[in-house]
Amino acid sequence: MAIRAIDFVAGLVGKNQKLEALLTTEDRSFDGMYQPEVDDPQLCHPFGTSFFELLFLEKNHIDPDVRNAARALTGSLSR
Numbered sequence: 720m721a722i723r724a725i726d727f728v729a730g731l732v733g734k735n736q737k738l739e740a741l742l743t744t745e746d747r748s749f750d751g752m753y754q755p756e757v758d759d760p761q762l763c764h765p766f767g768t769s770f771f772e773l774l775f776l777e778k779n780h781i782d783p784d785v786r787n788a789a790r791a792l793t794g795s796l797s798r
Contacts, residue, residue: 721776725788729795739796741768 732738752769757763777789 721780721785722782722788725773725776725785725792729788729792732792732795742773742792742796 728742730744744773755771773789773793777786777793780789781787
């Protein structure tokens with residue numbers, strides 16, 4: 720299921736480059752890092768959650784195919 724979601728997002732980003740902003744965080748916070756341990760929603764950098772989840776899939780998912788798909792998507796994002 721996760722691999723289908725990653726492929727779907729990759730397809731959407733491929734069709735409309737403006738959607739890439741949903742997965743990158745440079746323009747939304749000074750460091751771009753989501754901080755889940757912070758209680759205040761304004762201070763935890765909530766816009767970094769999508770990228771945080773994608774990086775989590777890339778590094779921690781049990782299925783190597785999901786890890787590779789997430790790695791390919793993060794690698795395709797322009798920095």
